[in-house]
């Protein structure tokens with residue numbers, strides 16, 4: 001494989017493959033003049049943040065009480081703040097202590113991206129109570145912002161690869177936002193690089 005000297009990867013390397021979030025890939029690629037066309041291919045990708053609340057109610061564990069609140073363990077929600085809830089304590093092998101994960105919607109997360117975690121925690125806890133009917137005060141509640149979380153607009157192809165430059169990019173955001181998307185993206189890029 002012959003590449004122009006100006007654009008070839010550094011000596012000793014056959015290729016440069018980036019496996020970073022879309023915003024990072026865009027930033028890295030746009031810093032190198034001849035990689036600008038690759039940066040432009042990533043330009044349209046839109047990944048929203050996700051505020052996530054984790055909460056626990058150990059004081060509610062009683063021998064006769066299996067769960068607090070609703071008779072379901074996971075739900076998609078149409079509440080304006082919340083998109084998804086899961087009862088962590090219902091998962092196999094977990095302790096009986098009632099624990100929930102609450103994921104805010106992409107729109108609400110983006111709108112409140114700069115908010116203080118304590119304020120977000122209070123707002124998500126209020127929404128959690130409205131959805132589940134659980135009004136008890138948790139002994140543990142913490143909100144964390146997951147910045148590169150939900151791919152709203154994926155790349156639409158499983159990877160970016162420029163054989164002439166020897167530069168490739170992969171990541172879940174190419175085709176989705178789940179771990180299997182990351183796996184498929186990385187695998188397909190690797191197979192393509194080996195094949196070229």
Ligand SMILES: Cc1cc2nc3c(=O)[nH]c(=O)nc-3n(C[C@H](O)[C@H](O)[C@H](O)COP(=O)(O)OP(=O)(O)OC[C@H]3O[C@@H](n4cnc5c(N)ncnc54)[C@H](O)[C@@H]3O)c2cc1C
Pocket residue numbers: 019020021024146170171172173177178179180182
């Ligand atoms: C809290 C949480 C829960 C999740 N739960 C699930 C789940 O239940 N099921 C599911 O399918 N998926 C889940 N996911 C999503 C899953 O983790 C991702 O889809 C997957 O990790 C994406 O893999 P990736 O290789 O594309 O990116 P990442 O795993 O994000 O890897 C990117 C790597 O690049 C590094 N990096 C970033 N910028 C730079 C830079 N400038 N230079 C060098 N390195 C850099 C980062 O440190 C990171 O190691 C969850 C994610 C989080 C955060």
